[in-house]
Amino acid sequence: MRYSAASVKELFRCFAAWCGFFRCPMCMKNGGNGRNEFCPECREKLVIFPVEGRCPGCGGPNDTVLAVCSSCLEFPLRPYVDAVALMEYSGAGRTLIRSMKFRKQPELARPLALLAVEKLNESGMVFDAVVPVPLHWRRRLVRSYNQSELVAGLIAAETGKPLIWGLKKIRETPHQAQLKRGERLKNLKGTFAVDDPSFAGKQILLVDDVLTTGATAAAATQVLMANGAKAVRLLCCARTPVKARSAPPAAGRGKKTT
Ligand SMILES: [Zn+2]
Ligand SMILES: [Zn+2]
Numbered sequence: 001m002r003y004s005a006a007s008v009k010e011l012f013r014c015f016a017a018w019c020g021f022f023r024c025p026m027c028m029k030n031g032g033n034g035r036n037e038f039c040p041e042c043r044e045k046l047v048i049f050p051v052e053g054r055c056p057g058c059g060g061p062n063d064t065v066l067a068v069c070s071s072c073l074e075f076p077l078r079p080y081v082d083a084v085a086l087m088e089y090s091g092a093g094r095t096l097i098r099s100m101k102f103r104k105q106p107e108l109a110r111p112l113a114l115l116a117v118e119k120l121n122e123s124g125m126v127f128d129a130v131v132p133v134p135l136h137w138r139r140r141l142v143r144s145y146n147q148s149e150l151v152a153g154l155i156a157a158e159t160g161k162p163l164i165w166g167l168k169k170i171r172e173t174p175h176q177a178q179l180k181r182g183e184r185l186k187n188l189k190g191t192f193a194v195d196d197p198s199f200a201g202k203q204i205l206l207v208d209d210v211l212t213t214g215a216t217a218a219a220a221t222q223v224l225m226a227n228g229a230k231a232v233r234l235l236c237c238a239r240t241p242v243k244a245r246s247a248p249p250a251a252g253r254g255k256k257t258t
Contacts, residue, residue, distance in 0.1 A: 025111050026096060036110040046096070047088035048115070049239070051122040058211055059085030060239045071242045075213050079221040080206065080232040084119050086112065089210050089238035097210060097238050101147050109147060112237050113154030120159070120205075125233050127205035130156040131166040133220050134192070138172060151237060152207035166204070167220055168195040188219040200228030211236040 023029070024039035038046070055062040057072030064070050072078070087093040100108040132152035140146050149165075156163035170193045204224055208217055211234075221232040 025107060026092075035114065036107075037114050038111050042092070045092040047090065047093055049085055049087060051084060051119050054084065054123075056082045058214060058239050059083035059234065059236055060088070060242070063242070069242070072214070075215075078214065079218055079225060080234045082123075082125060083211075083214075083217075083234040083236065084116075084123050084125060085211060085236045085239035086115050086119060087238050089240045093238050097147075101143070101209065106145050106147065106150055109150035110154055113151045113158060116151065116155050116207075116235055116237070117158045120155070120235065125205070125235075126203055127161065127233055128202040128230075129162045129164045129166075129199055130159075130205045130207060131164050131199060131224065133206065133208040133216060134165075134167050134169045134195075136169040136172045148207050148209050151209070152205075155205070155207065155235070161205070164196055164199045164202075164204075166194060166196050166199040167192050167223060188215055192220050192223040194223060194227045197227055199224060201230055204229050204232045206232050206234050208234065208236045209238070211239045 024042055025036050026038050026042040049060050053062055054060065055069035055072055057068040057075065057078050060069060062069045064073070066073065068078075089097060096108060096112075099105045100112070130152045132146065132148040134140075134149070135143070135146045153163050155161075169191055171191050173187050173191055206217060206220060206224070208220075211217060217234050217236070221234075224232050
């Protein structure tokens with residue numbers, strides 16, 4: 001009997017997981033499976049959205065019999081054709097995303113990307129290339145990485161699709177969470193420009209970390225479409241809860257969202 005390198009590696013991974021060599025990347029307590037996926041206990045804590053019955057505006061569950069969910073009815077601007085959101089931006093999900101963005105834990109991008117691939121496969125979403133929502137170079141320099149780029153790069157690697165650094169953010173904008181919706185849209189005008197036009201004629205998977213009103217994704221999509229993208233579909237790691245999407249921003253809440 002012949003063993004391929006992949007099957008030997010898989011056998012070793014199973015053995016190492018059985019011996020407890022791996023840890024879940026989120027809790028670092030429970031044993032991991034060596035693929036950097038969330039352990040069942042952590043998955044339980046996260047409000048992971050089902051793909052079926054999702055709202056194409058925000059990727060979360062559609063709570064209406066209409067085309068979009070109740071909170072997306074307030075946000076008619078939706079130039080992307082579909083969306084998948086992985087989880088709700090609350091509780092453990094919020095802590096997870098904030099740890100990746102602000103607490104220097106970029107390694108959390110991997111389990112998120114693996115969950116994204118699982119959900120994308122389930123959704124049957126079609127795309128030819130992956131494009132991350134960029135950060136302004138100054139913010140990227142301070143953080144030293146862009147969390148959306150990390151997730152997008154890992155999705156591209158897992159799916160075998162090209163990663164295109166198609167967009168750049170040419171203007172620093174005030175933090176979106178401090179603005180009302182109308183102000184968000186105005187705030188984003190002229191924010192994105194094209195860095196690499198090789199996405200023209202392609203169906204794009206746009207990757208963002210957190211979706212609140214969808215204004216950022218909409219602004220990025222408009223620029224991609226104006227520069228020849230065939231279609232844009234959105235993958236966001238987390239979507240804010242419905243009440244928080246509609247409510248006016250509370251003073252001092254969510255100071256950092258980008
Ligand atoms: Zn865990
Ligand atoms: Zn929605």
